[in-house]
Amino acid sequence: MLTFYLWIKSINMGSVFYAALTAVFYFYMVSAWGGYVFITNMIPLHVFILLLMGRFDFKIYTSYTTWYALGTLMSMQIPFVGFLPIRSNDHMASLGVFGLLQLVLLVNYLKYTLSAAKFNKLMIAFGVFISVVAITGLVLATKLGLIAPWTGRFYSLWDTSYAKIHIPIIASVSEHQPTTWTSFFFDLNFLIWLFPVGVYLCFQELTNEAVFLIVFAVLSSYFAGVMIRLMLTLTPVVCVCSGLALGRLFDIYLDFKDVLRSRAEHGSKGLTEVFSKLIIVSTFVFYLYFFVQHCTWATSTAYSSPSVVLASRAQDGSQSIIDDYREAYYWLRMNTPEDSKVMAWWDYGYQIGGMADRTTFVDNNTWNNTHIATVGKAMSVSEEKSEVIMRQLGVDYVLVIFGGLLGYSGDDLNKFLWMVRIAEGIWPEDVNEKTFFTQRGEYRVDDLAAEGMKDSLMYKMSYYRFGDLFGNKDPVDRVRQQKLSSNYAKSIKLDVLEEVFTSENWIVRIYKLKDKDNFGRSLIDVGDDERKHASKRVKRMQTRKKPELDLRV
Structure with a gap:
């Protein structure tokens, strides 16, 4: 500005x-x-x-x-x-x-x-x-x-479907979505109807600065409609144009010279005009006062809450703090080696790097689409195929966000289709979005979910041990409002990953990639029978009585 x-x-x-x-x-x-x-x-x-x-x-x-x-x-x-x-x-x-x-x-x-x-x-x-x-x-x-x-971002401004088709990484970001009318009203409040009046006044003058404001208003209005983040470019010119409109209105209704002259000539009629103007001015003062109140509340509540610490309201109105993110990052920082590498979706890259001080493979600097697609592929394919990718990357831990227990809608399962689409853009022969929908075209997570969905690493990490929390009752995913049968939920197993941390509200879950055996094989490489025998041998060795050492020379 x-x-x-x-x-x-x-x-x-x-x-x-x-x-x-x-x-x-x-x-x-x-x-x-x-x-x-x-x-x-x-x-x-x-x-x-x-x-x-x-x-x-x-x-x-x-x-x-x-x-x-x-x-x-x-x-x-x-x-x-x-x-x-x-x-x-x-x-x-x-x-x-x-x-x-x-x-x-x-x-x-x-x-x-x-x-x-x-x-x-x-x-x-x-x-x-x-x-x-x-x-x-x-x-x-x-x-x-x-x-x-x-650039792709330029094309996505003029063709709203371009990013979704060609660059899904851009379309996957929530702030790149089209702006809803509710966002316009929430952010601009009563300025939304003063803004066009100010632009109209600029057309009446058409000075050099008025032409600039018109160009600014037209371009920023279009861009703000295309991407919600570009409300940043619209709000300054809305304030300027609305200020012009309010200034003109106050100039008109605070000018009492003609009214006083009319009162001297017509008596009570002039007093009525004065009173009418004062009512209109008071109305605009009322609007401005509550506009300040709204802006203060929106800034302190809607636009100042940290994304790491979540707040919720109970039925009695009391506030409870959900500290799962910070809790998980602190656990990573204190309980993992300093050179550990954490695989997670790019949304949490900066947080893991800054708060957990651990290396991530992708972060919020989304310049490397292929690298992000690699992580998306590892989350989308089966555990067996994902292990190959994780071994190649040198993954030590895998972090996943799951909101099914608490009802937190910003979890990875709600973002999962974007991981699939981004991976499919690079490896269409390995990842296909259609395999994650049922034959009726539904995106389900319960017993009727598509086989591609059930077999994916993301699905298994999210619902692993979820059924144990509900006993013999059928567990319910509160985000997607779908019920899993108790027997099915308890049958979800992991072979190459072991759970090492789950936060208090189950929002953050961390898994460790298991080490290979002495022959360089993972548990998936060996057969089921051999895996059972190996497990029995380990138990026998743990329970076997150790011989006493003869220390005599």
Whole structure:
């Protein structure tokens, strides 16, 4: 917002100083968040629209060239960015507008030096030539690899089904889902109907800053509808436009000059108008007061709760704290070797690394889709096939989130289909999403679940020993509201993994990959009969009386 404010200030004054300040805060944005690309494209789009409106002047030229030159050079000092400003399609709009401004400056010079007929002919030929060269050059540079193509996140903004089909890792993130109407009303409150009024007022003025607000409002409204996380880009312009609308309303209804004059002429009629205006002003003050109350509550309650410690309300209204995550990470930190490697879904990677201080295979930096797909495959296939993957990765422990006992809906079984889809994108011959649905197309976890579901490692780790908690009664998964038969639930076994920790509410479960035997075989490698004999031999050796040692020389 400070970058945008300084940009408006610079084009209004044509100031190199304010344009340089714009570049400084743009550089801060680049160093802080990948969303800086929004600014990188917003400012050139604003300039391009002003050019189409015939508003080119030297203030715009000075401001943009200063911002682009300094901002680009400073942003290239960030290792994450590097040469992206000149080698990425995401940045080509700013580079293109920079070149366009130089051409416009040349055109203005030729306009005053050539006759009208020559100028028109030259402009037509010049325009066609520049367009063909620019488009051809961009396409060829992209094909040759000189310029990076558009990213998957860019395509998912314009085609809402693109990510689900081509890049399921993007679609699997909850904050990448389309925004619901309830989220708009919850976040914006009564500003949701003041916002369009403010945009309408901008159309009435159409100054340079008003054009910027219109472009900002249109783009951010679309992006916020595509992804819920992009509400971040919408809320600032909603506040600005709503502020314009409220300011105009207060200007009208707090102006009592005409009312007092009318009262002097008509007596009681003027008093009625004063009273009416005060009622309207009081209404808006009431709205603003409760808007502050709502924002304070939403910030402190909905947007400030840590994801590690969960809170729930009992029927009597008392609050209970669910500390399973921290409890499990503390156990990992204190009871496992420092060089242990933990396999878990990427959602918990940063937490395991930060709180348990253990190595994970995938984390919240989702840049390596193949690596994430490998973990997804290990969770999706049978225990026998998963063991091969875990041995190759060097897995020591496996962590899984299960909310069936408590009713915690954010568990891994609810995310499981995304693991399957991501794995299927890399290994379609090994993982097929259809095998996890019943013949009727149902996603079930009870006795009627699909064989692919029952056979998966994720399913076995989630429901292992679940039936023991209910005795002879049939256990119920409170998240999916499905009942497993007691006999079936107790028949779920694990061979290569052994349970080493389950949190108080069964939300976090940790398993250890068993060591191979003296012949380098896992328990799956040996047959059932041999496994039973081996187990009996171990028991006999444990109960056999040890001979006394003869210490005489």
